[in-house]
Amino acid sequence: MATGTLTIDLDALLSNWKALDALSSGAVETAAVVKADAYGMGAGKVAEKLAVNGVRSFFVANVNEGAVVRQAVGAKPEIYIFNGHADGKTAQIRASYLTPLLNSAEQYQRHVNALDGHPFGVQLDSGMNRLGMEPADFLAIRDRVLDAKPALIISHLACADEPDHPQNRAQLATFHAMTDGLPVRRSLAATGGLLLGPEYHFDLVRPGIGLYGGLPFTKSQPVVHLSLPVVQVRQIGIGETVGYGAAFRAARPTKIATVAAGYADGLIRALSGKATLWAGDTPCPLIGSVSMDLLTVDVTDLAKVPDQLDILCEHQSADQLAAVAGTIGYEILTSLGARYNRVYKGGHITKV
Secondary structure, eight states: OOOOEEEEOHHHHHHHHHHHHHHSOTTOEEOEEOHHHHHTTOHHHHHHHHHTTTOOEEEESSHHHHHHHHHHHOSSSEEEETTOSOTTOHHHHHHTTOEEEEOSHHHHHHHHHHSTTSOOEEEBOSSOOSSSBOHHHHHHHHHHHHHTOOSOEEOOOSSTTSTTOHHHHHHHHHHHHHHTTOSSOEEOOSHHHHHHOGGGTTTEEOOOGGGGTOTTOTTOOOOEEEEEEEEEEEEEOTTOEESGGGOEEOSSOEEEEEEEOOGGGTOOGGGTTTOEEEETTEEEEEESOOOSSEEEEEOTTOSSOOSEEEEEBTTBOHHHHHHHHTSOHHHHHHHOOTTSEEEETTSOEEOO
């Protein structure tokens, strides 16, 4: 079966990083978050592009992701691991020279016992209650941690996408209380926090979704374009149904294009009967249910059915598509499947 083409514009991604970097204050370093395979864009390609253009620090979720990025960027950049020093991962941390962000006293002890002198950072919980040491936990081991010279102390904002949310200021105050006066570089802001302003920037900001064209960075350039091949066209009459569950019933003579993509490719079932695909500037409604490998699209009003229809394009961003499905752009981007031909502008096609 034919597969869709996911075009990734690395120049646009770099421009987004530069625009975010320009928003950071003074000598603040702008890093890049490339976890989840760079939000579905391909961590190796993305990290390489950013590294050769001056990005010095990268953040990933786990050690396996870190190893991929290390291979792409070489020995010099710093690669931080949000999940910390997990049990059984010491050899990989050493081999790829990764910097775990330690989330507990247990992780700290594991790290110094196994890799004494190896770089590490610390993640603090300033109120999100997800990862990191809570204030009392950090205070209990703070002197030992500082003696071991951590490279960075970070925390993460829960509500940065909502600038007026009171938790932003509450977490900022907590982070100050936990870290003021410590001789360590600090980081609190991802994309949303960076946009909150200089008081949230500290020494390093670490944008993620904004690099890839997503909200809340409204001035970003689009990075992805997803075109899906039409594999069959049929005509149905009034009253005929389409797809699983007979979810669509034709109210007029209808021309249907069957398109090669489905929920196995990250186009989730919540889009059923709601999404829009595009033939150039002409919208074409998705009808019936999203199935594993196929979509059905009403192309009755097209003079000519093209070889492909677009679902991520200039007319529809990942965030706009996500709104149709009742989710967020992060989920759309990170769900984009391995079956697509990934085309890097100025690069090559990777077929899986």
